[in-house]
Amino acid sequence: MAREVGETGEKDPKIKKQKKKKSKKEGKTRIVHANLLYDNAKGEENPNRHYANNKIKTTKYTLLSFLPKNLFEQFHRFANVYFVFIALLNFVPVVNAFQPELALAPVVFILSVTAIKDLWEDYRRHRSDKEINHMDCLVYSRAERRYLEKYWKEVRVGDFIRLRCNEIVPADVLLFSSSDPDRLCHIETATLDGETNLKQRQVIRSFIDLDCEFDPSKYNSVIECEKPNNDLNRFRGYIIHRNNRRDGLYKENLLLRGCTVRNTEEAVGIVIYAGHETKAMLNNNGPRYKRSKLERQMNVDVFWCVIILLVMCLFAAIGHGLWMFQYGDKRPVFDVPSPDGMDLSPVLSAIYLFLTMIIVFQVLIPISLFVSIEIVKICQVYFIHQDMELYDEETDSHLQCRALNITEDLGQMQYIFSDKTGTLTENKMVFRRCTVAGVEYSHDANAKRLALYQEVDSEEEDCKSHGGTLPRRDSVTSHQSGRVVLRSQSTKSHRRTGSRAEAKRASILSKHTAFSSPMEKDITPDPQLLDKVNDGASQMEFMRFHSTGLSQIPSDLNDIIDFFIALTICNTVVVSSPNQPRQKVRRFELKSPVKTIEDFIKRFTPSRLTSGSNSSSLSSLVTNRSSSHRGCSSVLTSPSAESTLTKLDEVRQANASTLSACNSGAGAGIGTLDHHFSTVPTSVDGLKSPWGGVVEEGELRYEAESPDEAALVYAARAYKCSLVGRLPDQVTVELPHMGKLSFELLHTLAFDSTRKRMSVVVKHPLTEQITVYTKGADSVIMDLIKPPTDDSKGKRQKKILYKTQNYLNLYAKDGLRTLCIAKKVMSKEEYARWLQHHLQAETAIQGREQLLFESALRLETNLHLLGATGIEDRLQDGVPETIAALRKAGLQIWVLTGDKQETAINIAYACKLLDPEEEIITLNADSQEACAVLLEDSLHYIQAKFMCGTSAEHSTTTTTKAFQNQHNQHQPFTAFHLPPFSCSPSGPSSSSSSCSSSAAAMAAAAAAGPFLVHRLGLVIDGRTLAYALDQSLEDKFLAVARSCRSVLCCRSTPLQKSMVVKLVRNKLKVMTLAIGDGANDVSMIQVADVGVGISGQEGMQAVMASDFALPRFQYLQKLLLVHGHWCYSRLANMILYFFYKNAMFVALIFWYQFYCGFSGSAMIDQWYLIFFNLMFSAFPQLITGTLDKDVSAETLQELPQLYMSGQNSEEYKPYMFWMNMIDAFYQSLVCFFIPYFAYADSNVDLFTWGTPITTLALFTILLHLGIETKTWTWMNWASIAFSIVLFFTVALCYNASCPTCYAPSNPYWTMQRLLGDPLFYLLCVITPLTALLPRYFYRACQGSLFPSPVQVGRQLDRLPVEVRRNLLSLNWMKVGSLGSLFGPRPSIFPFFASLPRGCGPRSQKARLTPSSLSSSSSSSSSSPSSSSTSKKPEAPGSAAHSPSLETGPSCPGSKQQTADQRTSVQQQQESPQQQESPQQQGRGRPHKQQQSSGCNQPPSHSPSPSPHLNSTGATPHSPPTDTDTLPYTKEPRHAKEPPDPLSVATVGEVDFRPRSSMTSTPLLQPAAAAQGEGEGGGGVGRRTQGSGAQGGRDYGSDASPMHRLIPQGSGAYNSTQESDLDREYALKTTPL
């Protein structure tokens, strides 16, 4: 099989070909025979010979094919073709301008540089391929009759391979046998789909009953299956045995390449697909070629360059024609005829000249630009790679840049789409707190411990000194067992290396147990609860001894015990022992008894089998069990390489247990069964033994399907309720005092997302009752609770319910995942009835799923609430901070997760994506129509919020009502489990609340503050998303989503994720970044402009698909804010510089054409002309492009707002290109004409005159770069010096080398002569200075008068560290005031520098991309200054004052205030405060706030009508956190300042900021506009404007409070004239 599957792109066609070829032979299926049969038959006869072998090859080239293939690829780039064309043109004598060979040089140089780069990359791929290909696996060899180690690449289809635990599956393998007794093979598919839970794969059915080990040599069946395809979740086929029996094959039988075998000692299978035909490889599409936004923009300008070039050439050609024409027939002596002596006609020579000019001017199209950009990008990648702050110590991994060509895109992101699990969170659940029977156990110690993890994390302290046992340890392990020492050591190590590192390491240690980080396992119980548990258990034990009913136990204790039992058994956790990690713990050989029990149950006699003392046979059985258990345990422990300490412990425990057995046996003669149950003594001194027991069980490993299950089990274990064994029909639990209890497992109703709960039906060993334990989302469980009766018990129940609900809300608020635990006791009759139905359902053929579902619903009713738990899915470090910073940077963050809605919302809260004060729109719809209606409603709803009625109160109530109506109306459509449109301040708990309650909540929230309304979060589930993504609805969906500050898509499939990204990307024309860690994120990563993979423990699939791979989410902050910004600004500046440089250089020659009869002559020597770009002026710009830092990393991170310059493309706007071009032309004019006049009418010869010009141009260009360079390191100096030295050296050598060569310039001794000419030096001084004077002057003025934010940042940089820190902390959000510090001009804020220029990049942008409404929205939502400012008004000191002032001059440069703004101004002016002295910055805002609050008031907010209220210091709206106000009030400057109108203006602007930031949520405008138009009817134009104005104003007034809350303001930048934007939006978005 030497079929080479080439690069990924070409793979598909090849495979298709392959398929075609094969299909002729074998139809649509693949038939796999065992290779063994054909071992001897070489080649031809092997039926599997057509299948790809397992060798993978992802390289593009071979040694031979490299040159042609690479050249071919490079010529795909148009520029290369162009340059080659030009070079070839030089070979045509009539048009040639240079020596043809010389003209080839740059092209060859460029091509070879690229080729070398490609070669290197290919080599890396080759190496990685080789590494994979040479991994080992065991392949059965017939000759040797055993499994031999072979390389992966030698594996072929039809081979039998044996997989051992923790091995990676080398190919797609059909499972034949497994060492697992259940004939299962556990695999972890993290590398494929990112899911870390273990998945079970089954041995194919024909081999399930195989008792002995599978013997490949006896295998003689044939497998027929599908062709290779990339669907990971599908596999069909059948196996045909010798006897023609057919057995079906399903995906459950297939182990996919790349998966890891877990918990299964050994598995054997046959290779079905190999190499490139495996599903994993077919899924692995190579990274697509991405073109960065900057590059796209650049290409536009390259295109302009081409046009300029053509114009110049045309001009010259026409000029030449005319020049020739003026001489008529009298050919002047200097007009040389063509070589054959014929005179060329003017027209013909003009045509020739046109081509010549293209050659001469080719430099205008910067050939070296592309190469330079690549080089710079590689360097940038290198530096990103080298950043220590992006290095993750514990995984020893860097950031990886896999896409070399889009680094600068990182600086221009507008939307971030993030996966949740594993990306934002660590995917490690930690039990935090719980409430049982209405009592909350806060687990403070646990919290402290968790805090410790974090603390240690942050400080990385060396804790060797205090690495002893921690108090908590003592509490748990009070006795002096060796084990304790061990554990404390582990604790020490935790503390020493930083918990995270340790945790990770430990989690790697325990990798084979899914989801069990040390943090999960390590839970400090709440002492109070622990006491109660002990209490309850001992009472229970007592009861059991005395055979009294358990009912006598206080119900709360009973609940507690039940609660923990539920935690322990209501799950699907599998227990294994670490000592033999490859084998499940099988303590009891239960095969036969299980069957009997099952039979019993099937016969529907829920007997008392397990409780057992009534059946002697059974008791003996149990005895057997227990003995076997003993034997087993000893077997289990002894071979393990445990420390002797452990053994000691074991012995001690064994002693204790025997002792206790004796005791108990003596005490009550319960019989063997009880003996078994109470392996742990109940005696007082036995108290210690349970600890020992726990320690022992601590060695058990739990494998859970989801991490929170594991967390709960570990939590229960901390309370000594340990799960010690799980069998298909039995769960064994160890309880304190009572020892092991075996619960007979009757049913497990697995979790499903619709029910949002799971249940187990067990028979309680003590009460013998059929008990249902249910665990599920609080929203559903609470609805299923049996309504309390009226008696006292019922009252108590009610109280408990109420309390629990409260706690649940609290948990949700804390961002914990909440789960409710409930139970239900069934009578046997009830159970029988239910079971009948259930069995029917199980056996039903049609609609089985549905029936089972209904059956489950029937069971899970009338529950008794036990309690609730709060689990924390620990966020990764720094996630909230990162998100906050990214928000501040103007990035819109969406979270797309496959998780449950509740979980997702919780996490969103935890990572501050959603704010508790934020209103959440939840979209859950069942059908397309419902979805449409929902979206419509939300739009209206949002719109209603922004359209304020006459009276605040009125409008809000109506809104609410309308809303309510809608709600009711649409209820039928919506999913039954969630209210269709819960506008409650949704915690997970509240999502279930009815609409009225949500309205109430809203009202309450409104009372809390006026800002709530506008801070919207959108939550949408996968199904609804599917509808919303439909073409008819996507616009609406976008409109809704865009207006929300945060968007959360839950339960979304990978495809949906990518569709969302695509939708936003294409419709909003924004830059998108997708970040994820699992394979389920791959598609979205690939769709986004920039895909980022988290290279965590989740496998490499996401990383493979990504452009950048980060070890941790938090690194995104530095990656974007710092490196992205740098890369962008560096490259943008470099590209602009390149255009300038080339234009300037070429223009010199162009001017010369006027003095040489447009003959295409160049005064610059061809060598200089060709190598100028490539050599003389190349290095400094590369250095600058690589190293220049406009702002320091610290400042960039402290002021994320600076990132917006990249989002708005402020470094490289289209007009800048033209400005640069104009500057270039000016400079070239200077560089041309100063020498021209200096040498006019002299005896200077062509090249003696041209060489100074070249030199001058070089100096000018370098100095120009100097002006643009922001940081001068020695490398910059060196590179510039090097450039100059290089030029002179080359020139001198070149001019001295050969007196007769280099025709026609023949520059012999020119430079040498020039160096002796004082005139040359005089020129060198004056020309560059003159040329750069305007730019230098402009930069200076700009720096003083209207510095850009980045420039202000730079000024910040220069301040001493403390001063800067002070400034930043003081003015953290008040960028405005910062600006005023540095921007001396009154009204112009540095951060608003954009304002004067057309009031806003925003508006400009909107113009640029008409459809991109969002451009502003992204930034708006997070407006740093606005938030800062917005908070200020609440400061007690800031009295309300005249708002008119603020609005008036707010946009100093712009007169574009439109009517709407004016109206608002006027309104504000009506307020009495207006006359107040405007000194205080913050003053205006309260006003506005007031207004806004009045305007769109949520219902219950008492409309504080008088702004005086605020001024008096009563701040009803003051936000909960007022820290931000401090700096503001402290701001001394303004207080000191006299009422200088200018400063007032400044102030006004600051104040205005938040207001204007309204533009940020453009969504509103369309709505408003649309409405306006709707109403418009007759006078559309005027109407529209009016309504728009109104909308704008409202929005504005609304927005400010909203933004006030937003802790990161960014409005500053976008605080462009809303009016402008409004209009535009109105115009543009009406079609929406």
Add this chain to the structure above:
Amino acid sequence: MMASTYNAKEEDGHHSGAVGPGGPGTIKTKKPDNTAFKQQRLPAWQPILTAGTVLPAFFVIGLIFIPIGIGLFVTSNNIKEFEIDYTGVDENSPCHVCSNNYAWNNTVPCQCFIPFTLSQPFENNVFMYYGLSNFYQNHRRYVKSRDDSQLNGDKNSLVNPSKECEPYRKNGGLPIAPCGAIANSLFNDTLELLYNFPNSTTIEIPLTKTGIAWWTDKHVKFRNPGGNNNNLTAAFAGTTKPVNWRKPVFELDPRDPNNNGFVNEDFIVWMRTAALPTFRKLYRIIHKNKDMPTLPAGNYTLAVTYNYPVLSFDGRKRMILSTISWMGGKNPFLGIAYMTVGSVCFFLGVVLLIIHHNYGSRSNNADIPN
């Protein structure tokens, strides 16, 4: 415990193995070096361009440039230059007849005498130029049309000139020496200077023919074939003269073998193509006398042997007499430029000062409270 640790390690290995193949090029590097370079923390000078910071530069430039400009201007003004157009376009011009009778192939030389007066004596060495206007010696095809190897005395090129010389490469089957359009259009007027004493006697002022070309041209670039062999006729045997020439190359200056053939300085000067369409070329040098001015004030006559036709392309021919200074010929431009730029800088400096005073200082103050 240990067992599990062991397993874990083994597993860890597996794990990384799994990771390795995934990523292109497994990362083997450990923590990045904490060097200033790699962490992009190189010490750097970070100039911030504001009015305050650049303003000194403007003043300094202004203050330096203006004096330089004045100096240059004065220097340039001290240079004496006299120029006379002898094209003969004007009907009154003595050369009018000649100019109308021009032709490249005229065999009879046409002479004309142009009187002129120097009002001031010329001191030191005086350089005599001929100037051409509208003559595009920088035309692309014209510039190329030469063979440097031939001019360097290469025998092969002599008989087989470069293709670049087409169509002036061969004439009647014989290679042209020197070939090409530049050589072909060699300026062939002869200028002589006669001083008319007040007593109406006339003496011819001695003009030095040599030393007018670059030393490197004369001695390195241009060589006669056959080395220093004095028999140029033989050396150039088998070649023919350029079409427009009246005499072959080896008769350019028969009297001085060191100035004959390719190394004839008039020829060399011509071969150095001018940069601009209006140019002058050094023709002769009048060395200074010991006791009297090189060219005393008075009446002179320029005797022109008018061979070179320029009217067809509207060209002009001039004779220029000039002294030179350290900065070359008379050209007031640089002085003016320096003065202008200096003044502009100074003015801009003032503007910046105003800006700085009005706005910059405030910002500085503003820093302080914080």
